[in-house]
Amino acid sequence: MSALFKFHGGVHPPTHKTESTATPITRLPLPARLVVPFRQHAGDAAIPIVKPGDHVLKGQLIGEPQGFVSSAVHAPTSGVIEFIGPHPVAHPSGLPDICAVLIPDGKESWIEKVSVDYRNTPIAGLREHLRMAGIVGLGGAVFPSDIKLRPLRGHSIQNIEVLILNGAECEPYITCDDMLMRERAAEVVRGGEILRFMLGAGKVLIGIEDNKPEAIAAMRAAVQAEGLPFEVAEIPTLYPSGSAKQLIRVLTGREVPSGELPTDIGVQSFNVATAYSVARCFEQGEPMLSRIVTVTGNVTQPRNYEVLLGTPIADLLAHSEPKTDTRGYLMGGPMMGTPLPSTDVPLVKASNCFIAMSDALFPAPPATLPCIRCGRCADACPADLQPMDLYWFARAKDFGKTQSYHLFDCIECGACAYVCPSHIPLVQYYRFAKSEIRAREQDKLSADRARERHEYREFRMEREKREKEEKLRAKERAAQATKPAATGEVPTASDAAAEAQRKIQDALAQAKAQAAEAQPRNTENLTPEQLAEIAEIEARRARIRELAKSDVEAPKE
Amino acid sequence: MLAALLAMSAIAIVLGAVLGYSAIKFRVDGNPLADKIDAVLPQTQCGQCGYPGCRPYADAIANGEADINLCPPGGEEGIQKLAELLGVEPKPFGSDAQPKPKSVAFIDENTCIGCTLCIQACPVDAISGAAKQMHTIIAAECTGCELCLPPCPVDCISMLPLEENVANWKWKYPVYALRPSK
Amino acid sequence: MAAFFSPFLSKPDTVSRIMLQVLLALLPGIAMYVWYFGPAILVSISLASITALGTEALMLKLRDRPVAPFLKDHSALLTGWLLALSIPPLAPWWLVVVGTAFCIVVAKHLYGGLGNNLFNPAMVGFAVLIISFPAQMTQWISPHGLGQIELTFADQLRYMFLGILPPNVTLDAITMATPLDTLKTHLHLDEPIRQILDMPIYGRLAGQGSEMVSWGFLAGGLYLMARRIISWHIPLAYLGTIFAMAGIFHLADPAHYVTPLFHWFSGAAMLGAFFILTDPVSSPTTHHGKLIFAAGAGLITYLIRAFGGFPDGTAFATLLMNICVPLIVLYTQPKIFGRKGRKP
């Protein structure tokens, strides 16, 4: 057993895990209707390749990845596509996104499943296979897995020494990874071996918090049964040890440098559920069609379900029988999750947990007080930030300052807001500041592009003007050149050269003139008002151009 | 007394010399202020400020000829940034210049007659199309300046406000009541 | 439900609970106070509490803030208590009221209320009082068993509210200089330390009675540390610096400089170390910053005690260091995750 390390801060919220681990994973029956969003992963949405009315098979590709960071989307069961278009999705904004509505035919007829012998396939082919199977990280970030297996930023992938399988699951209430490891440890371990093989990593560490002894035992047994040299590390329960960078620190003692990737220090990590889907993908030839999700909180039947992607959340929740005093639902855990905008949204790859809220379980917080600078947040922050300063600047919308206080190193774990005695919604401020900064960067980029395009256009117009003038001059010169010929002088050698030059110019000018003539001046059949308007615009443009010239040419000091 | 005076003048002379020297040594060519202002302007190139584009407006501000509240696309925040950059008080927009939500132009392709007038008007070459062929706006490059609207002889260009979607959605500023709800 | 943000779990701490713990931790010291100096201090504390809550409510109303949640945070109460504990117990009622009102109105609310005050409000009040009313601020009751006459509680009350002493009793008969003050006066007269410390006013470590009050505050402070209401940084650095400074001078010249323990257990050293300097709002947020802040305060306290014009220096040391807090915080930003061992 290798030594474990510590990270700064962390908190111990009540875990509430035992409620949902008493019953085994239940498979949800086929719902009457599935709504499959085309954006279930980080990056660009997949492009629909089916149309309404099409009959699709279970596992058939319906959305093709577009762009570098993207992933495929499949039909979770066989049936008929009813509609493709915007539908509310499980996003904190409650905004609709493009989805396919699929009416199952109940036959569950599969496409032809092809398993892959990963040891005898080029790695690049394996990555493409994962991309087309829609395999993304199931820990919450839903980042396409093929990209995490790619040599990036100038490293060769061989640099990876350690592969970490993340089974920490540190957020309260969530138990889907726990149940998966208890019940399907063998596949998880085999998926880990595939990932290890693809990375060429030497060592595999599986990190599980010590409040999941059953999962640890099951995983240890599976590792032994598969005869693999993996190490199952029992790590102390401390939120947020399941955050990738923190887990890497705990297991290896290495810190991912700020702004860099784990691969930069020779480590890569995957969630255990991702490893499970990788195994299903290569061994069974199944793309990602379902996931395990925890339904808990104020329900009579808290448990984990295996659910088809696209299942309406309302169907799922109904199976757990929410109690009558439920006043809303959370998606994700209570530390980092967000309120579910409506239950009429589908389950997606990122949905790991739904929690029914009641006033007793989740009492409304007392009134928010000003920050008293008590420093508890800084003591709890696993990124060693100074949350009260970040809050101060984010509240003042001083985004430059938030960045110099390392806002983007914040992992939004919520440890600070949890311990804050003034009950300030700190994380909400950070999310706000981050998305404002991102939007601004985007604006800046497009402004820069617009400036470039505008400058290029000015340059082009200038050039066209010059060419026109040159053409005029060439004509004049041509007229002059014909004169001496008429007086009968013998052309000299240099005159011959000039003549050749002139001919070229003439040809050019003619071509230009032809081009100009071909340009339709769409000015026939115009009403006088339109003519007047055009004249006015031309005048404005001329005036503006005049202004521009005087300004550029005679700058006043 | 005399010694103090002498010492102070000596210090003044030395400092003056240093300042003068560095002014020559570190002189920057061009007009960096105008560059900085231009960097803050939104580059919509719409001309609503009364100048033929953002750069001329930046030059005008740098020369002290133009006020800082003339650029509607920049919004209140643009004014704020300009005020900060120039070290002056921000001021509100005049009544004739009010910011609008950011939009992109859209050409009704059934009506377009392919006259190319809009292409000529577009300051950032965001309209593609050839003579007598239907034109389209490259939405990603359109700055929403509206300069292409008036020249169109058949009025087929309209401005569509940019809608919020899942990809460009932003987290909101947290709002909560100071008084707990009764 | 509208204003409900992650994390959704009910939070373990509230400002009000923290402040309540601090108030609780003051109780042992207050008990000692009552034991050795009579119950008059309870009257000052009550007066200060009422004034603090009243002015706090008034200021919140004027500033159009909700009154109830802020009153319930107990921070005004704490300010009042700390001020009452810093001034002589026999101080006339208006001194307590004026001082507390000044703390709350000027030092707290004019700076923006809870969380925004640059200075420790209680110490601002103390400084204003000692500068404006030096006579009243030096009327310390003699500890139990030392004064020529001991006033009954009724007499104390009558003096505090009406300024009337029982017949035949002079003020001098019931009050005496504090141990630190006495030390200073006698050192000025060039008396050797040993002889001074043999005076009846001195107990085992420092002043008779007042050393026991300091023990009380120390106990309360250790409780706060155990409950993690305060961190160890400020008390350790403050007391450590005083100890080191006093130690050096004492070793160099034992005839003129008292022992470090004397400094620890006299004046407001313990109260300052655990209750005043640790005020979160006006102290640095970073751990290194706390060490620097408290060490600076310790240094200034010692310098004022040993060489300055006032007998004790905790209040002024606190205020002086409060000014430096933003700068200290700026220069002690911790290395964040993933930047350790590299240039920031």
Ligand code: SF4
């Ligand atoms: S925990 Fe809350 S009150 Fe304390 S310093 Fe942090 S933000 Fe301020």
Ligand code: SF4
């Ligand atoms: S949410 Fe950000 S600032 Fe708060 S504790 Fe987590 S990492 Fe630190």
Ligand code: SF4
């Ligand atoms: S008004 Fe239009 S042209 Fe003028 S600076 Fe603003 S965006 Fe540029």
